[in-house]
Amino acid sequence: MSVLRPLDKLPSLNTATILLVGTEDALLQQLADSMLKEDCASELKVHLAKSLPLPSSVNRPRIDLIVFVVNLHSKYSLQNTEESLHHVDASFFLGKVCFLATGAGRESHCSIHRHTVVKLAHTYQSPLLYCDLEVEGFRATMAQRLVRMLQICAGHVPGVSALNLLSLLRSSEGPSLEDL
Amino acid sequence: MDETVAEFIKRTILKIPMNELTTILKAWDFLSENQLQTVNFRQRKESVVQHLIHLCEEKRASLNDAALLDIIYTQFHQHQKVWDVFQMTKGPGEDVDLFDMKQFKNSFKKILQRALKNVTVSFRETEENAVWIRIAWGTQYTKPNQYKPTYVVYYSQTPYAFKSSSTLRRNTPLLGQALTVASKHHQIVKMDLRSRYLDSLKAIVFKQYNQTFETHNSTTPLQERSLGLDINMDSRIIHENIVEKERVQRITQETFGDYPQPQLEFAQYKLETKFKSDLNGSILAEREEPLRCLIKFSSPHLLEALKSLAPAGIADAPLSPLLTCIPNKRKNYFKIRDK
Numbered sequence: 184m185s186v187l188r189p190l191d192k193l194p195s196l197n198t199a200t201i202l203l204v205g206t207e208d209a210l211l212q213q214l215a216d217s218m219l220k221e222d223c224a225s226e227l228k229v230h231l232a233k234s235l236p237l238p239s240s241v242n243r244p245r246i247d248l249i250v251f252v253v254n255l256h257s258k259y260s261l262q263n264t265e266e267s268l269h270h271v272d273a274s275f276f277l278g279k280v281c282f283l284a285t286g287a288g289r290e291s292h293c294s295i296h297r298h299t300v301v302k303l304a305h306t307y308q309s310p311l312l313y314c315d316l317e318v319e320g321f322r323a324t325m326a327q328r329l330v331r332m333l334q335i336c337a338g339h340v341p342g343v344s345a346l347n348l349l350s351l352l353r354s355s356e357g358p359s360l361e362d363l
Numbered sequence: 364m365d366e367t368v369a370e371f372i373k374r375t376i377l378k379i380p381m382n383e384l385t386t387i388l389k390a391w392d393f394l395s396e397n398q399l400q401t402v403n404f405r406q407r408k409e410s411v412v413q414h415l416i417h418l419c420e421e422k423r424a425s426l427n428d429a430a431l432l433d434i435i436y437t438q439f440h441q442h443q444k445v446w447d448v449f450q451m452t453k454g455p456g457e458d459v460d461l462f463d464m465k466q467f468k469n470s471f472k473k474i475l476q477r478a479l480k481n482v483t484v485s486f487r488e489t490e491e492n493a494v495w496i497r498i499a500w501g502t503q504y505t506k507p508n509q510y511k512p513t514y515v516v517y518y519s520q521t522p523y524a525f526k527s528s529s530t531l532r533r534n535t536p537l538l539g540q541a542l543t544v545a546s547k548h549h550q551i552v553k554m555d556l557r558s559r560y561l562d563s564l565k566a567i568v569f570k571q572y573n574q575t576f577e578t579h580n581s582t583t584p585l586q587e588r589s590l591g592l593d594i595n596m597d598s599r600i601i602h603e604n605i606v607e608k609e610r611v612q613r614i615t616q617e618t619f620g621d622y623p624q625p626q627l628e629f630a631q632y633k634l635e636t637k638f639k640s641d642l643n644g645s646i647l648a649e650r651e652e653p654l655r656c657l658i659k660f661s662s663p664h665l666l667e668a669l670k671s672l673a674p675a676g677i678a679d680a681p682l683s684p685l686l687t688c689i690p691n692k693r694k695n696y697f698k699i700r701d702k
Contacts, residue, residue: 206676208608215600232603233676241603257677 185236188272189279192245199337200228200244201329204235204267205252206260210285210316214252217326225339227330235267247337248279248345250329252316253300255286255293261300268307278345279336280309283325288315310352364420371509372419372429375436376412383439384411390435393428394418429509430485434497437514437527438489441561444514444527448556448564448693449539451522454549462519462546464494471496471545478537483507492519500534513538516561522548523568525561555696563625567690572625611673614680618687624666630695632658632685637701653701666690 187202201218203211208231215229228244237243249271254260264282271280282304286293304311314325336345379387381404388399398418404411419428437444472484481501488494496515501507514527515538524542526535539551558564566572602608634656638647662668666689673680681687689695 202603208676212600216597219597219599226599228599228601230601230603233607234604237603238606259678260676 185239186270186272187235187237187246187249187275189246189275189277192243194245194247194337197225197339198228198244199223199225199248199333199339200230200246201333202230202232202246202249203252204232204249204264205254206233206257206263207252207254208233210254211252214316214322214326214329217322218330220323221327221330223330223334225334225337227333234263235270246279248281248329248333249275250281250283252283252285253295253303255284255295255297255300256289257286258294261295261303265303276307276309278309278347278349280307281332282307282309282311283316284311284313285316287313288318308349308353310349364424365426367509368424368426368429369416369420371426372424372432373412373416374510375429375432376415377408379436381408381411387432387435387439388415391428391432393424393432394422398422426483426509427485430483430497430499430512431487433509433512434485434487434495434514437497438487438495442559445557445559446516446525446561446564447528448554448568449524449526449542449551450554451524451543451546451548451551453522453547460547462492464488464519467519467545468494471541474541474544475537479503479534481505481507483509483512493517494519498534498538500531515542517542517546518565519546521569524551525564528557555694557695558627560626560628563627566625567693572690573620573622608674611680615670615673618681619666619670624664624670625690626667627665627689627695628663629659629661630665630686630689630697631660632697632699634658634699635701636699660686665695 203214205211211231215231218229219227221227230243230246251264251267252260253264282300284297284300287297300311312325312328315321316325332348334340335343335348338344376384384404385399388394394415398421402411402414402418406414468486475482475484475498479501480503483497483499483501485497486494487497494517496517497512498515499507499509499512511529511531513529513531513534515524516526517524526538543549543551554568556564556567563572635653637653638645638650640648642648660669669682669686672678673682685697685699
């Protein structure tokens with residue numbers, strides 16, 4: 184079973200690579216475009232995948248951050264994410280994985296309860312971000328945030344590591360998660 | 364001219380949008396060129412209508428003329444009605460007679476008039492050997508209601524007829540009978556197909572929907588077409604699942620073809636099944652009545668929406684055959700029962 188590992192390749196000079204995993208290609212494409220519009224000292228590379236495992240035949244740079252995009256309108260999207268998570272090595276979950284839930288703004292279209300993704304993120308000890316990717320403004324803000332996170336995960340920000348960032352994000356979680 | 368006829372013509376003309384008025388009046392061919400030229404179409408609609416009614420009175424428009432105008436209006440606004448499809452069959456051993464339009468019309472009208480004294484039947488022939496029939500229904504004691512007519516479009520070289528759904532359903536068996544006998548068939552059956560788009564229904568029923576346009580360049584290999592989307596892309600974006608995408612495109616193309624899909628608004632599935640369980644003595648297992656469930660898919664253009672499901676990543680390809688068989692089976696109502 185091919186599994187993604189965080190440190191099995193050498194990093195390229197000043198390059199940060201993010202992998203977006205999600206079923207809806209159009210959304211991933213838009214998010215990628217928004218991210219590449221950001222000013223960034225590092226060279227950015229965005230890989231888009233529908234699901235994991237990735238095809239093994241490709242020569243791929245080291246992946247610094249994986250973002251699983253779950254569309255709350257689609258159970259298919261959640262199922263795809265859950266299956267893809269099996270192909271990620273456990274050491275990735277030390278700050279190099281994050282979940283992005285889209286579609287929460289249109290409550291009537293949601294077929295996945297927010298609670299489900301919250302629990303998923305909690306199980307994998309990774310941050311959960313919400314963003315309606317279809318809205319240009321929200322998407323641009325999220326893209327900015329992801330670029331900063333990516334730089335940290337790639338080690339391009341001195342003094343902050345992916346694990347530091349993870350514990351910073353975790354400490355802001357409310358007490359309601361204790362009930363899960 | 365009868366007051367009711369005048370009112371009927373007035374109401375019909377009022378329905379016509381101003382930009383279509385001259386076209387429809389020309390198609391009606393009742394008022395002469397000279398008469399139409401005297402009308403100032405740039406006035407307010409009420410004044411134009413008044414003038415036109417006056418001209419119709421001069422020419423002594425009859426109920427038949429009014430009915431013809433109504434047919435033409437409906438032909439221009441087919442989408443305002445919902446159309447059902449009926450299929451007729453010939454009896455065993457019956458020969459295929461040459462179709463005689465005049466005889467059909469006479470026979471059809473006679474059958475309806477014999478059954479219900481009060482009924483208005485009008486015909487308009489169009490291309491492709493089709494005839495539009497308008498029926499305004501009355502009863503033995505009441506005059507026909509001109510404002511709730513039923514339309515039937517019969518393609519004489521085929522056993523198919525399309526009927527507009529109406530609320531007056533009690534006349535449907537009589538209508539079916541008239542159509543069957545007049546067209547020298549034996550039986551008529553309603554197909555499980557319904558839509559607002561008459562053209563699409565025709566395309567499905569006559570199996571004409573899978574014709575690609577001649578200008579379409581179908582020799583372009585699949586890869587070139589899908590990678591054509593990538594030309595505008597940043598080279599910093601890498602698609603990992605190109606093979607998968609191509610597989611989905613290929614399957615979608617095999618299932619739906621390259622041609623535009625016929626337009627349907629919905630597909631409805633009725634499921635009836637008995638409860639199945641391993642546990643003995645469960646209350647549901649003892650239940651005699653099957654469990655019922657109804658699923659309805661609605662869309663302004665259902666088949667195009669289904670076609671774009673897999674490429675958009677909302678569903679897996681291949682789609683369920685229950686969805687993809689719709690044009691092939693000529694059905695958008697399905698009953699699924701236990702085998």
